[in-house]
Amino acid sequence: MSYDQLLPDEFFTGEDEYPEGFQEAIDAVIKGGNRLLESNEEPDAWDVASGLLAGAVHFWLFSRQPCADPLCETCASVATAELRLGRLLEEVKQHCEESEYFHTPLDRNAGSA
Numbered sequence: 001m002s003y004d005q006l007l008p009d010e011f012f013t014g015e016d017e018y019p020e021g022f023q024e025a026i027d028a029v030i031k032g033g034n035r036l037l038e039s040n041e042e043p044d045a046w047d048v049a050s051g052l053l054a055g056a057v058h059f060w061l062f063s064r065q066p067c068a069d070p071l072c073e074t075c076a077s078v079a080t081a082e083l084r085l086g087r088l089l090e091e092v093k094q095h096c097e098e099s100e101y102f103h104t105p106l107d108r109n110a111g112s113a
């Protein structure tokens with residue numbers, strides 16, 4: 001695996017003001033993914049990235065479990081599996097749209113707009 005296939009560690013750094021823990025979590029995922037690519041003999045970047053995403057989804061869902069109060073306003077937006085999925089997809093879409101890797105010069109529709 002050549003180094004240029006690793007995601008730069010400074011990705012996202014300092015671009016916005018994130019809540020405490022947010023930037024550290026991004027760094028941990030990127031560094032963890034790069035470490036896996038470097039330490040495996042024949043790493044598959046897609047498998048590593050999908051594994052990181054799976055772990056992130058599980059962690060996100062774990063963090064969004066509603067409390068026992070059925071009238072809790074804080075938990076209202078995550079009170080059902082469907083609501084949680086909607087919130088999760090909304091966040092994923094936002095991160096895609098903010099990513100410098102979302103559109104690439106090699107996109108099959110690049111330049112056709």
Ligand SMILES: [Zn+2]
Pocket residue numbers: 066067068069072073074075
């Ligand atoms: Zn609650």
